[in-house]
Amino acid sequence: MATILNGKELAKKINQKTKEEVVALTNRGVKPGIAVILVGEDPASLMYTRSKQRKADKLGMTSVLKKFPMDASQSEVIEAIHELNVDDSINAILVQAPLPKQISQSEVTEAIAPQKDVDGFHPENLGRLYGNEASNYPVACTPKGIMRILKEYQIPTVGKRAVIVGRSILVGKPMAALLLNADATVTITTSHTTNLAKITSDADIIVSATGIGHLIKSDYIKPGATVIDVGIEQNSEGKLIGDVDYDDIFDKAGAITPVPGGVGPMTIATLMSQTVELAKWSH
Amino acid sequence: MATILNGKELAKKINQKTKEEVVALTNRGVKPGIAVILVGEDPASLMYTRSKQRKADKLGMTSVLKKFPMDASQSEVIEAIHELNVDDSINAILVQAPLPKQISQSEVTEAIAPQKDVDGFHPENLGRLYGNEASNYPVACTPKGIMRILKEYQIPTVGKRAVIVGRSILVGKPMAALLLNADATVTITTSHTTNLAKITSDADIIVSATGIGHLIKSDYIKPGATVIDVGIEQNSEGKLIGDVDYDDIFDKAGAITPVPGGVGPMTIATLMSQTVELAKWSH
Numbered sequence: 001m002a003t004i005l006n007g008k009e010l011a012k013k014i015n016q017k018t019k020e021e022v023v024a025l026t027n028r029g030v031k032p033g034i035a036v037i038l039v040g041e042d043p044a045s046l047m048y049t050r051s052k053q054r055k056a057d058k059l060g061m062t063s064v065l066k067k068f069p070m071d072a073s074q075s076e077v078i079e080a081i082h083e084l085n086v087d088d089s090i091n092a093i094l095v096q097a098p099l100p101k102q103i104s105q106s107e108v109t110e111a112i113a114p115q116k117d118v119d120g121f122h123p124e125n126l127g128r129l130y131g132n133e134a135s136n137y138p139v140a141c142t143p144k145g146i147m148r149i150l151k152e153y154q155i156p157t158v159g160k161r162a163v164i165v166g167r168s169i170l171v172g173k174p175m176a177a178l179l180l181n182a183d184a185t186v187t188i189t190t191s192h193t194t195n196l197a198k199i200t201s202d203a204d205i206i207v208s209a210t211g212i213g214h215l216i217k218s219d220y221i222k223p224g225a226t227v228i229d230v231g232i233e234q235n236s237e238g239k240l241i242g243d244v245d246y247d248d249i250f251d252k253a254g255a256i257t258p259v260p261g262g263v264g265p266m267t268i269a270t271l272m273s274q275t276v277e278l279a280k281w282s283h
Numbered sequence: 284m285a286t287i288l289n290g291k292e293l294a295k296k297i298n299q300k301t302k303e304e305v306v307a308l309t310n311r312g313v314k315p316g317i318a319v320i321l322v323g324e325d326p327a328s329l330m331y332t333r334s335k336q337r338k339a340d341k342l343g344m345t346s347v348l349k350k351f352p353m354d355a356s357q358s359e360v361i362e363a364i365h366e367l368n369v370d371d372s373i374n375a376i377l378v379q380a381p382l383p384k385q386i387s388q389s390e391v392t393e394a395i396a397p398q399k400d401v402d403g404f405h406p407e408n409l410g411r412l413y414g415n416e417a418s419n420y421p422v423a424c425t426p427k428g429i430m431r432i433l434k435e436y437q438i439p440t441v442g443k444r445a446v447i448v449g450r451s452i453l454v455g456k457p458m459a460a461l462l463l464n465a466d467a468t469v470t471i472t473t474s475h476t477t478n479l480a481k482i483t484s485d486a487d488i489i490v491s492a493t494g495i496g497h498l499i500k501s502d503y504i505k506p507g508a509t510v511i512d513v514g515i516e517q518n519s520e521g522k523l524i525g526d527v528d529y530d531d532i533f534d535k536a537g538a539i540t541p542v543p544g545g546v547g548p549m550t551i552a553t554l555m556s557q558t559v560e561l562a563k564w565s566h
Contacts, residue, residue, distance in 0.1 A: 123410030177413075188463055
């Protein structure tokens with residue numbers, strides 16, 4: 001029977017600490033601020049954006065929403081980023097995905113000042129992470145939150161085999177870098193990988209972030225493995241399910257994150273705590 | 284019997300092409316230029332630096348050496364870099380490793396303008412590589428040279444398993460990124476990895492860059508594997524040997540780089556051709 005890695009509970013603890021730090025910083029005249037840029041009216045993006053704003057408000061931070069119509073030009077969006085880059089009340093800037101076709105994700109990302117890039121997607125921050133630099137820089141929130149879960153539950157990484165299923169810039173690549181920096185032996189798989197089950201069966205830690213519902217079943221894991229589920233997909237019955245077939249692996253795994261209540265709440269808690277870190281580093 | 288991956292021959296072809304491109308660029312008034320910064324009197328570093336300069340001269344490029352005494356301060360070195368950053372006759376800047384203790388490798392690397400960072404070590408360039416960006420940016424020369432060897436010998440990467448032994452910023456990390464970008468399933472091992480032979484035995488492509496002489500023996504590889512040897516070490520008899528026990532694996536491997544004459548000549552050929560690319564991109 002697997003230990004359930006309760007991301008929801010851990011997120012509450014982190015949010016409580018963030019709240020206290022926001023009070024302390026605000027008393028010193030440095031109220032942390034986050035700006036979200038949203039282009040278009042995608043309902044899911046609107047929902048995510050609102051929930052980030054609500055959380056920031058609840059924790060006592062400044063939160064700003066810059067909303068653009070679906071047909072906004074890239075230069076308009078980049079101009080808004082340039083204004084936020086020099087706005088002292090804003091410590092963290094994030095651009096809600098997805099962007100419409102006329103706007104280049106990479107050009108928008110590179111326009112964000114690296115020291116305000118709370119998503120950690122700027123090449124300078126990704127490069128520092130991959131190069132394992134000792135200085136302070138932001139790191140993608142989902143993988144950073146996963147590392148906190150591993151630490152909280154004292155799951156060892158040194159010399160352990162980790163397999164990352166999926167190589168996105170949001171999750172897979174920064175996750176691989178963090179686990180490598182934590183001295184794990186890391187494998188990154190792609191959609192071209194053959195015999196995935198054999199590869200994941202060698203892993204002490206599996207992080208799956210493909211969005212393919214119930215991809216990881218019990219024959220994909222070795223007994224006692226830690227299984228982290230970053231996927232989320234709506235199945236044919238309209239139910240949200242993860243990459244991992246939770247019920248199927250529950251008896252075989254050593255530890256597992258539930259969906260919901262696992263990685264999700266940790267991502268937003270990390271977004272908020274990293275905004276506070278950016279505010280501290282800037283002063 | 285393994286195919287011998289003749290880096291020396293391929294490097295000759297690349298150098299010939301570089302030479303022609305240098306002539307063409309020089310005729311257009313853009314003579315490519317490379318600057319090497321050397322701190323101290325380490326004999327090996329002196330030898331490497333001289334061989335780079337000789338090669339640059341031979342190919343018709345401008346080459347500049349900035350030499351500092353062993354006790355030079357970090358700010359002196361960074362000042363020289365700042366001057367080279369704005370010098371239009373210089374397209375490529377590299378700092379010869381190792382640096383003395385009083386100088387921070389990462390601060391010196393970050394001082395180099397990313398568009399002149401011919402070693403590809405600047406976090407912005409490493410991040411672009413790891414993020415698989417489509418724009419033009421320099422990439423570490425040894426792994427870039429290895430990708431050219433794989434291409435020349437039509438060794439497939441898509442869906443293949445690659446194992447990188449060693450996680451340096453010079454070789455292991457950029458190598459992993461390049462192979463991942465070429466759709467391989469990539470594993471990076473570290474000095475903490477246990478049961479290395481089992482892991483490398485799963486690989487279609489092994490790149491070893493540890494400096495541990497004859498680490499990779501025939502029980503470390505599967506039949507037909509491609510084995511790339513980046514290591515170089517002086518054994519007790521004073522002979523230079525690679526990470527790979529060439530004679531031991533020769534009958535089992537599918538393809539193998541010799542030491543010397545494999546990866547080494549490709550690194551310097553790539554350094555030169557990348558200097559030409561930087562010159563082109565800047566104009």
